[in-house]
Amino acid sequence: MIDSSFQQIDFLQFKEHLKKHSISQFSSDFIDELTPFNSTSKIIEEQNQIREALDLFGDFGGELPDSRNYYQFYKKLLDPYSSWLVVDFIVFAEFHKKLGEFKKSVFGDFDVNHLKTLFSNIYVLPDIVDDIFSKITNDGHVKDDASDRLREIRKEKKNVKEKIYETLNSLINGKDSEKFVQERVIKEYSNRLMLLLRPNFRQFINGIVHSISGTGMTLYVEPSNVVEMNNRYQELISLEEIEVNRILQKLLDCIKSKSYEITETVNSMKKLYYFHAIFSYVGERDYVFPNFSNKIYVEKLHHPLIYDLKKEKSVPIDFEMTEDVNVAIITGPNAGGKTAALKSIGINTVLGRCGLPLFARCAELINFDKIFTDIGDQQSLVMDLSTFTSHMVNIKHIVDNSDGGSLVLLDELGTGTEPKEGEALAISIIEYLMDRGSRVIVTTHFSGVRNMAYRYKGVVLYGVDFDYENFEPKFRLIKGLAGRSDPLIIAGKLHFNESIISRAKKILEEYSSLEILSADELNRLKLDIEKERYTLEELKRSLEIKESELLVKENELKKKLNAKEEQILSDALSILNKVKSLKVRSNNNKEVDEIKSNIVKRMESLDIGDHIPDVKVGDMVKLSKYGKVAKILEISKNKAYVDMEGMKFTIELDKIRGEKLSVNQKKVDKEISVSAVVERSPRYEIVLVGKTVDEAWDELDKFLDKAILSGWNRVFVIHGRGSGALRKGLHNILKSDQRVKNFRIADIKEGGDAITIVELL
CATH class of the missing domain: 1.10.1420 (MutS, DNA mismatch repair protein; Chain A, domain 3)
Known part of the structure; x- marks a missing residue:
């Protein structure tokens, strides 16, 4: 409620x-x-x-x-x-x-x-939708075949109309027609087909006059020899309308069912x-969904309408009412933002209870059963009530109906009457609401209401921050601060007569005591401390954000360095394979094997990309090490069998690093890699046609390294036929390459002598 x-x-x-x-x-x-x-x-x-x-x-x-x-x-x-x-x-x-x-x-x-x-x-x-589209055209006409009966009616109607046209055309194009025909057209009038004739038409034909033009020179005439046909035509139109209505009514009955x-x-x-x-x-703005508990805690909370109006210039508030706090008193000068803060808490509480997101850094609210407000001008001219009386009528309703599940928002409680009595009444109302267990947030200028925070447990004080130098509100709430109304400072900024301000200060001095002056000084010290604390908190948050950004950059740099190292190691591995293929002394080969083993171990230890946890069969992942997309085909113990764009190999689960693709990314990937998936036995091949032996070997050497690292057992080397020099040159080198188990010319089904098939160790 x-x-x-x-x-x-x-x-x-x-x-x-x-x-x-x-x-x-x-x-x-x-x-x-x-x-x-x-x-x-x-x-x-x-x-x-x-x-x-x-x-x-x-x-x-x-x-x-x-x-x-x-x-x-x-x-x-x-x-x-x-x-x-x-x-x-x-x-x-x-x-x-x-x-x-x-x-x-x-x-x-x-x-x-x-x-x-x-x-x-x-x-x-879908059944009704299909039925409608089968019977009605997109431009809103019932189709001829919507029913057998409609098809028959329209067919006969068409035939009758054609016969009438044939008869009428013979009249307007016949002998002496120019003597009695006004216009050589056939008109449909009241569902009957007729001619436009001159007044003397009876000298030439018999007919019925249905209408006469304003000038009396044109007559709408139905010739006698088409009357019966027109009767049938008109009857068919009525039958068609009845059948169309029947079809539509049947569709409507289906819809209504x-x-x-x-x-x-x-x-x-x-x-x-x-x-x-x-x-x-x-839009693109940050938001949170509030949690609900037995306290109010909001951080950087915006009033949604002010946020929309002022955009980034909107000043959010921080506010807290813990479980043991029943009353929050907001103090400060006029136009300082007290009412805005009150409304912001009120509207965001309602929005939160609607399930809506709030524009805040974080938010925790109470799910109040009732929310009561007394905000703004309550004057009623219709009921002949003053502003104060209207407030009192509303507040009486609040007092009579509030309970422990209520939030009560009161703006400038007790104003509009004699100040001392108004202050006393305000304190009494707040005390009563506290006893009822209601949560109360109240704005005030009364020092007596403000001082309740020092006399009662469960009462917290907030002051609005105000820039007196530039005479601007900051719309920020500071907890524990007793905000001053400071009317004399405001009057000075508005350039009141100095004598008025001086006299007011003397009167104030007469009312003031040393205790009050000391309290004001303490209050100002509190304000300075709160401002300093706020500045330090903002600086801390700024540093935390920068630290987070540095960590991200550090991780990105680490990934780039790992990727670069992996590329260097890969190139080194390629060079070592070249050395080994030259059949140098066996003791040197032993040393090469040892270096190669160390490089492979180092490559396997590199962490390129983030580890992808909980991979399942069917997942699509982008492997950072290769920069390509792979599909998880099988998982056995701590290893996965993957298909990376046609290349299938086994990889340890903790070596699967990169990112898991989303549903949309999977969809795109499926479109890209259809050919690789369809091909049951993909051919891992390299095309070297038209190259010299040295150029071809340089590319083939790197390709063989990639093939071994990817776990391929066989590759196809396409060198073409030509003079045969390229094939012979490559064969001579392959004979002494220790990565090669054997090689042969492909048979006719595999591509013939233009291709060499290389089996790898």
Whole structure:
């Protein structure tokens, strides 16, 4: 239950603002009816749905179906006295067809969880949609074959019309026709076909006059020899209309038989359009979903309407009411931001209870049963009530109805009457509300109300920060600070007469005591300390952000260095393989093998990219070491068998480093690597046609290194036929290469003598 005017805490204004981001009248209606949830579990459920919807609209490339025409269709469906047009059925069919496409695209690209129930209540109704499209054209005409009866009627109607045209054409093109024909056209008038003749037509033909033009010179005449045919033509038109109405009524009955499904669909789509409005409203700004407990704690909380208006110039507030605090008193000068802070806490509490995200760094709220407010000018001219009396009427209602589950927001309590009595009344009201267990946030200028923070447990004091040098409010709340109203300082900044200000100071000195002056000095010291603490906290956060950025850069640099080292080691391995292939002395080969082994070990120890945990068969991963996408084919113990763009090899699970691809990335990857997946036995080949022996060997040498590192057993070397010099030169080198088990010319099925097949160790 919300027992207060939403207008006072800007909730109604917020709803109007949110509606500006709506793309459907359905969501605008939903926003109009928006009220907070009473159950915390309902709030959390709504938060989860909105959170998932924001992710969906952020990732989803499609659009929600346009509902403008369907909104009017649904209004008609609810009205038993509505008249229906043929185009209404096309509106229904088009919308539900689009719904089907929308659902299919969402479930194809997005993992629906919290929105599953919502989507399950969206009914596509394909049978009715197909039936409508089979009977009605897109431009809203019932098709001839919508029924056998309609086909017969229209066929006969067409034949009768053709006979009438034939008869009438013979008259207007016959002998002496120019003497009585006004225009050589055939007109349809009141569903009867007739001619435009002159007044003397009876000298030449018999006929019935149906109408005369204003000048009396043109007569609409139905010749006697087409009267019977026109009678039948008119009858067929009526029969056609009856059959069309019968077909449409049958379709309408089918639609109405699905009233439950249509209503469920509309309710679900209302929420989706509403979620889309939230997505559009939030934009790129940071937000949080509040937690709910027995305390209020907000950090960097913006008033949403002020945030929209001032953008980055909006000043957020920090505010806290712990479990043992019942009253928060906000003090400070006029125009310092007290009321704005009060409204900000009020509206964000309501928005949080609606399940909506808040513009804040973090937020923890209480799920109050009731929220009461007394903010702004309460004067009622209609009831002949003064401002103070109107406030008292409202506050009486609050006092009578508040309890331990209530949040009470009071702006300038007790003002508008004799100050001392107003102050006493304000203190008494706050004490009463404390006894009822209500949480109270109050703004005040009264020192007596302010001093309650020093006399009562469970009362916390906040002061608004104010720049007296530039005469500007800072709109920031400082806990523990007793904010001053400082009317004399403000009067001075407004250039009041100096004699008035001097006299006021003397009067103030008469009222003041040493104790009060000391309290003011202590208060100013508190303000300086709070400002210093705030500055240090902001500096600390800034340093933490910079430290985080440095760590990211350090990790990126480490990855780049590892990648560079891996490239250098790979090149070194290639050089060692060249050396070994030259058949140098056996003792030197032993030393080469030892160096090669050390390089391989070092390459395996490099951490290139982040480790990917919990990989499963079917996952697509981008391996940082190779910069390519691989698919996990099998997992056995601590190893995985992968397919990297056609190259299949085994890799230890803790060596799988890089990133796991999302659903959309998988989709793209599937499109890219179709040929590799389809080919059962991929040929790992290199084309060297047209190169010299030295050029060809330089490329083949690196290719063999890659083949061995990738675990290939066989490669195809395409050198072409030509003179045979390239083939012979490569064969001579391959004979002495210790990486090669054997090689042979490919048989005809494998490509013939233009290809050499190399088996690797």
